[in-house]
Amino acid sequence: MIQTLSDIYLYSDIDGTLGIAGLGIPQRNRQAIARFVEKGGHFALCTGRGITNIKPFVEGLPINADSVIGNGCAVYSFAEDRAHSVTYIPPQGEDYLREILSQHREFGVLLINEEGYFILKEEGRPDQCFSREFPRRTLEELQGPYYKFLFVVPEEDAQQVYEELKSRPYPGVDFVRSALTSIEMLPHGVSKASAFLKLCKEQNIPIENTVFIGDFYNDREMFLSAGFPTCVGTTPEDLKPLCKMVLGPCMDGAVADLIQWLEERYPPAKA
Structure with missing residues (x-):
């Protein structure tokens, strides 16, 4: 049950959602994520990228929860700078x-x-x-x-x-x-959602406290698994009905808009 922002685990896709390769991450998104974490929220990534292609792109973001990377092939701790688990393609x-x-x-x-x-x-x-x-x-x-x-x-x-x-x-x-x-x-059997559900179970994160924002077909299972699935406006039309909220374009600050919506509904963590 969500009572304050500190109860929320927000997972964001990267490409086409948080930012765009070659253009970067909108400043609005950076500022909103910093504000969300400062108020007690948990922010993580749920992306198809591998870690060596993630770090330069998200440098400076306060990622304070374990993240799903490689479309579910690994769970990565930015705090510990290591992968908790990796699943490989068979020989x-x-x-x-x-x-x-x-x-x-x-x-x-x-x-x-x-x-x-x-x-x-x-x-x-x-x-x-x-x-x-x-x-x-x-x-x-x-x-x-x-x-x-x-x-x-x-x-x-x-x-x-x-x-x-x-x-x-x-x-x-x-x-x-x-x-x-x-x-x-x-x-086989690996997806963003499979790693996400395993992570939530291992870390006792209530599914109803999770929020996800994505934009493409590799996010489909996350739209079906997260407690509050959302997407950016450029998401394919057949995926939008799976989401509880459709936000604006990525580079206009869709992630910031989602965080602002959460801030308007839930107070910061209690001191």
């Missing part, structure tokens, strides 16, 4: 990757684990489709394990490619659309 996932790549020369590929992000280097494969420069690895240099593989595909083909990959008989892995041009291979 056969590398065989699936090779099979997919042999049939789709047009895909750009990122390999992601705790060490960082790596662009798959292969003759004839696009590697200029990423917003940042990353180290490169060949298929012979995979050096796993990895917790996810990310495929960059043309936006107009993304849904069809996603449906095709999802239909493949690949035990041990699942596929999810994480952005307009991104499809990810994840360990």
